[in-house]
Amino acid sequence: MKIILVGAGKVGTTVLKYLVEEGHDVTVIDNDHKTLEETINNYDVQGVVGNGASRAIQIEAQAERADMVIATASNDELNILSCLVGKKLGIPYAVARVRNPDYSEQMDFLERELGIDLIVNPELEAAAEILKILRFPSATTIETFSKDRIEIVEMRVRADSVLANKPLKDIRHDLGIKFLICAVERKGEIAIPGGDFIVKPEDKLYVIAEKNDIVQFFKKIGLYKARSRNVMIIGGSKITYYLAKQLLDEKTGVKIIEVDERRAHELSAALPEAAVIVGNGSNQTLLFEEGIEKMDAVVTLTGLDEENIVISLLAEKVKVPKVITKISHFENPDILENIGLETVIAPKSFTAYKILRYIRSLSDADNKVITLYKFFHDKAEAAEFFIEKESKYTGVQLKDLRLKGNTII
Template sequence: MKTIIAGCGKVGSTLAEQLNREGHDITLIDVNRTALEKASSSYDVIGIVGNGISYSVQSEAGIEDADLFIAVTDSDEINLLSCLIAKKAGNCKTIARVRNPIYDNETAFLRNELGISMIINPEMAAAREIGRLVLFPSAIEIDTFARGRVELLKIQIPKDSVLHQLHIFELVEKLRCDVLICAVEREDAVIIPDGNFVLQELDTISFVASPKQTYNFFKKIGIKTTSIKHCMIVGGGKIAYHLAKQLLGLGLHVKIVERDRARCEELSILLPDAVIIQGDGTNETLLQEEGIEYAECFVSLTDVDEENILLSLYVASCSKAKIVTKINRISFTEIIAHLNLGSIICPKNITAEYILQYVRAMQNSMGSNIETLYRIVNDKVEALAFNIKKDSPIIGKTFDKLSLKSNLLICSIIRKGKTITPRGQDMIMVGDQVIVVTTNSGLKDICDILR
């Protein structure tokens, strides 16, 4: 699929990398020649120096033949205008990144009247992801398939858990839980387990289940399922505003610590039900005065990654709070993964993932049968959802007759709204959505699961 991306910043370069990895024909537009040269040398993309709102620049990029135009520059107005020009010049699908809250209530108009296919607000998307983690505090990560019918969750097995020294095939028999463990992280190893795999305490596991079965599984293994009532946020930026608004609407008590007095006054008006505290969130005395040791949830959202990391490490050392850490620059990922930072949120990756899901849905309508794709376990494992079409050669064959690739697991089948955990005698049928987890990258069709 031919895709043009205007903006070669954090989101634009992340999108270029991911889409290039998935085989798309990518052209990048940016006024920064150095950024384009860096991207062109790292990925197989074409770079064009210029402004995305220029018709001549878009023409040079091949807008007349493009399937998709994505605008992710630092300016909302440039993104919106460049999408309008692209729509007129190429009649392609368009996606705009729009961050200013004044557009929050106008997205329907922008889509319906101006013809922009998708509008993404990075801060609102990040707040939505954090909100899901706050409402399910035991999970490190949560992804969803089939409009929420199936969840992919990541947790760490606690010490003295009933899962310790348990074979995976014993889960159904002993715990009567219809879940499927699809990835295990043990020290530096990542394993796609079979039924004979033995779990150990402190393993980090990713599993697939329906929301009802997830709750049942957590209850059986003694993991907290009660929802959080109080949340403390350090940093009063846009993500904090969207998150607080969301949590207050769900009946939670929210406390925000922010340095800037003018921003505190603004938040007091925007969020009258929240407690706004002017102060330095990295001040240990202030945090103790605000009862950090009794906190149920702590979210570090300052603009400085190092502050967020240190804050989360401190809170982890003195409380049992659910911790969420915002990190903008994903460097030294192996080191960060071993720190006790709770759930890590990277806004640029969330924005890119939302856009990628739209792109994959476009591909699905153009012939591909990938509906959703997540990269989990530090990008070492892929979780994919395939839509099964009538011409697929794997239809009607039982799983015990399929010769599947190694390091690959069929986790779930969604059929007419019902979720099925597949066993040996189950089979795939037309119209199913099939969820696959694998360390093999580059799967583009359901047939690629076969040897």
Template sequence: MKIIIVGCGKVGATLAEQLNNEHHDIMLIDKNANVINSMTERIDVMGVVGNGAVYKVQMEAGIQETDLLIATTNSDELNMLCCLIAKKAGNCHTIARIRNPEYDSEIRYIREELGLSMAINPEMAAAMEIARLLRFPSAIKIDTFAKGRIDILKFLVQEQSILHNMKVREVLSRLHCNVLICAIEHGSDVLIPSGESVMMAGDKISFIASPSEANKFFKQAGIDNNAVKTAMLVGGGKITYYVAKLLENTKISVKILEQNVERCNELSELLPRVMVIHGDASDQELLLQEGIGQTDAFASLTGFDEENIMLSLYAASQSKAKLITKVNRIAFENVIDSMNLGSVIYPKLITADTILQYVRAMQNSMGSNVETLYKIVADRAEALEFRVAKEPSIVGIPLEKLALKNNLLVACIIRRGRLISPRGKDTMEEGDRVIVVTTVTGLNDLKDILR
């Protein structure tokens, strides 16, 4: 597909790399010539220097032959204008990044009036992930499928865990929970397990289950999953605002630490139920005074990665809180993963995943659309939710008779709201939703699971 990306900031650059890896024809537009030159030298993409909201610039970029335009500049209004012009000039699909909380309540109206295929808010998406993590404090990462009916959760196997040295096939008989282990990260290796695969202390395990079964699994495995009652959020940016808003009607008491006094006053007005503290979170005395040692959850959400990492490491030394660390740049992912930072949130990756899911669904041929897509291990393992179409090579055939690709697992079938943990005799039927976990990245269509 031919895709134009307007704005080569963190999200735009990440998208360009991921879509280029999937062999799309990418054209970049940015006002900064140095940024365009750097991107075109680093990856196989083309670029135009200029304002993406100018008709002439879009024409130069080839808008009339374009399938999709994605506007990810720092200005919501510019993104909307880019999409409006693209719709008129090229009649293509359009996606706009819209971040301002003021537009949040009007997003449906904006989408309809501007003819947007999608409006994406990275901060809201990150906040929703954080709110999910506070529901399951033992999980490092949670991805939701089938409109919240089923989750993929990732957690770390501790030294004394009952799961240490346990085979995957023993989980059901020993723990009596209906969960499916779908990925094991052992150091830098990622494995889609068989029944004989063994889990070890230090491994990161991803499993699929309904929320109630996930709770039961954590309990049976002796993993402490106490409900979060108090949360301390550092930094008063958009993500913090959205997290506090999402937690407003829950039993979680939220405290925000922010350095800028004007922003503190704003947050106090916007969030009357939240305690907002004016102060510098790098002041250890202030953190101790405000109860870092007693809080159930600690999220470092400032605009500086280094500060977020240091704050989370300090919180880990002072408490047993659920840690959440926001990281914008991903240059040292292996180093970050080796630190005790709890759940690491990458807003630009969450955004890129959402847009990638839409692109996959757009280009698919048979109608077995990619409904949901998550990168469960960076660029090495994906979990995808498909809607099953009328596909004779798949429908009605027992799974054991299908020639599935290696390193691929049909993890769950959802039929008329009922969850089926698939066995060899089970079949996929038209209208089902199917969740597939695989290290074979780039699947666009359900039939791509076949060899």
């Protein structure tokens, strides 16, 4: 597809990375010459300096040839206007990044009445991912398929685990439940294992099963944790607002620590059932005064990766059952795992996945992609899709399909 991408910030370049990897023809628009030049050099794409909402700039970016405009700038209004201009210039599809909670509550209106085909809110997407983990804290990460009936969860095998040093076929027989270990990461390599594959300590497993069977799986291997009922959130970001709102709706206790007094008052007014504390979340004395060691979960959502990491390490040290760390700039999550932080989220990735899933559904209309989940640093993926039309693959038994290596259905 020919795609115009407006905005070369964190989210924009993450989206761009996936688009280039999948062979799309991308032209990037950004009003910062230096940023644009770096983007062009790093990703070998075309670029236009200027305002993405400008008709003249989009024409210069060859809007008449474009199949889609994706607006990921930091300004919501600019993104919405960029999509409207693109549509007026005849671009068939428009995708906008919109972050403001005021707009998030009227996404259906923006899509229906303004003709924007997809609106993505990175903070709302991140909050939804965190919420899934807090509901089932036994897992490191969770992705759902088949209208939330099927889950794929990530877990690390410890040396004393009942899974260690056993072949998969014996594990399934011993546990007596329906599940599939669909991928294993070991020493930087990933494998799609067969029944004779032997699980080793420190392997990272990706387990897929129905929801109830996932619960039983973790109970039988002794790693089940009840859902988090008391959650401390450090930092008063937009993600904090979305996450706390959903937690409170589920009757979960929420305590927020925010250093900026004005922002703390805003959150307190918007979330009256939450306990909002004005203070520095990296202050250990304050954290212990507020009972960090008694929490079921701690989620670090400040604007600084380093601060989130340090606070999360403290929470791990005092044995908080579930610790979730947000990172924005850190590019090597393996290092965080090695120092004890297993559940790390990067909001920009959730946005990129959602946009990529939408593009794939348009690129292959006969096989509509419903869910797309990338893991192991994007070297592997799980996809759910409908086969809506007859093809050479329909009516064929799975054992007779000629699949690429390291592929499983």
